[in-house]
Amino acid sequence: xxxxxxxxxxxxxxxxxxxxxxxxxKDINNEDQKVALAVQxxxxxxxxxxxxxxxxxxxxxxxxxIGAGTSGRLGVLDASExxxxxxxxxxxxxxxxxxxxxxxxxxxxxxxxxxxAGWKALQExxxxxxxxxxxxxxxxxxxxxxxALHKSRENGILTASISANPESPIxxxxxxxxxxxxxxxxxxxxxRMKSGTAQKMILNMISTTTMIQLGRVKGNRMVNMQLSNxxxxxxxxxxxxxxxxxxxxxxxxxxxxxxSVKKAIDAYRNEK
Numbered sequence: 001x002x003x004x005x006x007x008x009x010x011x012x013x014x015x016x017x018x019x020x021x022x023x024x025x026k027d028i029n030n031e032d033q034k035v036a037l038a039v040q041x042x043x044x045x046x047x048x049x050x051x052x053x054x055x056x057x058x059x060x061x062x063x064x065x066i067g068a069g070t071s072g073r074l075g076v077l078d079a080s081e082x083x084x085x086x087x088x089x090x091x092x093x094x095x096x097x098x099x100x101x102x103x104x105x106x107x108x109x110x111x112x113x114x115x116x117a118g119w120k121a122l123q124e125x126x127x128x129x130x131x132x133x134x135x136x137x138x139x140x141x142x143x144x145x146x147x148a149l150h151k152s153r154e155n156g157i158l159t160a161s162i163s164a165n166p167e168s169p170i171x172x173x174x175x176x177x178x179x180x181x182x183x184x185x186x187x188x189x190x191x192r193m194k195s196g197t198a199q200k201m202i203l204n205m206i207s208t209t210t211m212i213q214l215g216r217v218k219g220n221r222m223v224n225m226q227l228s229n230x231x232x233x234x235x236x237x238x239x240x241x242x243x244x245x246x247x248x249x250x251x252x253x254x255x256x257x258x259x260s261v262k263k264a265i266d267a268y269r270n271e272k
Contacts (some may be wrong), residue, residue, distance in 0.1 A: 007139050007164050007191050009184040016077030016187065028193070031186050035197045038180045039203035039205075046205055049160050049176045052208070053132050054213045057092065060130055063075055063210070063225065064122060065095045067136035067142050068112030070192045071162075071199060072097030073104055075136050078097065078203040087260055096121050098144040118148025129156040134206075137161070138191035140168020140179075149173035162202055164195040178202060195268065223261040236261045244268055 013019075013027055022178035053063055065075030076095030083090045098117065099108025110118070122133065133152045135145040140163035149159045150173045161174035164182055180198040185191060211217060216224045227233050233252075239261045240251035251264075258264040 003165075003168065004182060005139050005141070005165050006181060007185065007195055008189050011184050011186055011188045013186060014086070019154075023199060028186050031194055032197060035180075035182050035194050035201065038182045039198055042178050042202070044069060045176055045178045046202060046209075049132075049134075049178065050206055050209045050213070052158055052206050053210050054174070056130055056132055057210065057214060059249050062091065062125075062127075062131045063092075063093045063207075063216075064125070064127065064133045065176045065203070066118055066122065066133060066145055067096075068098035068142050070196050071136040071138060071142070072144075074199050074203060075134075076104060078200075078207050080238050082207060082211070083225045084228055085222055086211040087262075088211065088214075088216060089227060094125060098142075112142050113144070115143040115147035119142045119151035122148055122152065127152070127155075127157060129158075132158045132160065134160045134162060135170050135174065135198075136163075136193035136203075137168075137170050138164045138199070140165040142170070147172055156207060162199055164191065164198060186203075187214060210266050218262065218265075221261070223265070225260070227255070227259065240264055240268075 016024065057063065065079055067075050076097050079093045080094035082088045082093040097103050099111030102108055103111060135149045135151060137145045146169050149161065149170055152159050153173060159174045160176040160178065161170040162178045163170055164180055166179050166181055171179060180202060182194040182198050185193045185195065187193065221238065221239050225232055227236055236255045237248060239252045240246055240255055241248065243265055254264045254268060255261065258267050
């Protein structure tokens with residue numbers, strides 16, 4: 001019996017090409033509003049997962065996202081933003097996409113259908129049982145992801161899944177299954193839309209909450225961000241002014257000397 005995919009159900013809207021621009025935009029927005037409510041329902045599962053991630057990362061474990069197509073790209077995106085945003089060394093959060101780097105921009109034929117390639121890609125990172133693997137697939141049926149989760153579990157690695165279909169094959173391979181059921185897409189089967197938005201929201205929640213729990217945020221500020229451009233340097237200076245009561249040039253000198261807001265604050269207070 002074939003798995004029934006909500007993500008492939010016919011759109012609730014028809015004759016899209018005959019609609020005026022304003023109606024299309026309003027209809028898409030109406031559908032998008034359903035996404036946050038679907039994500040809200042899976043917060044308990046996200047909480048369980050984040051608690052496990054934090055515990056393992058404190059012991060040196062790493063977080064791996066693995067997916068194909070849009071799902072893979074979203075995982076790579078979230079992983080790539082962790083070092084600049086939170087100052088976490090690269091390699092602690094890793095995004096893997098079926099087909100490798102070329103697949104970030106162009107589809108790689110057949111890459112997502114290889115049941116064994118995902119595990120092979122994880123092995124290239126010397127994955128071990130301190131690590132966590134999150135498989136991302138809107139349909140929940142992508143062989144590349146399913147195979148990676150299956151082998152990870154066989155090797156005692158904590159697994160989780162993010163999908164938009166209940167009781168999917170990847171959910172069955174996950175210790176923690178996150179199923180954000182957003183309903184049929186506005187354009188039938190276009191899971192880059194609501195399903196992709198739900199995945200992005202969930203990844204934001206997972207990584208941001210994890211980094212906060214690991215002490216990479218102070219108050220509500222990104223005190224460990226990389227000072228990679230003038231805007232971020234200025235933001236860091238203003239954080240120091242607010243936190244330490246310094247003049248602008250004094251704060252700038254301190255920040256550039258120590259390389260991060262947190263290090264600058266710690267050094268300044270240690271000298272007092």
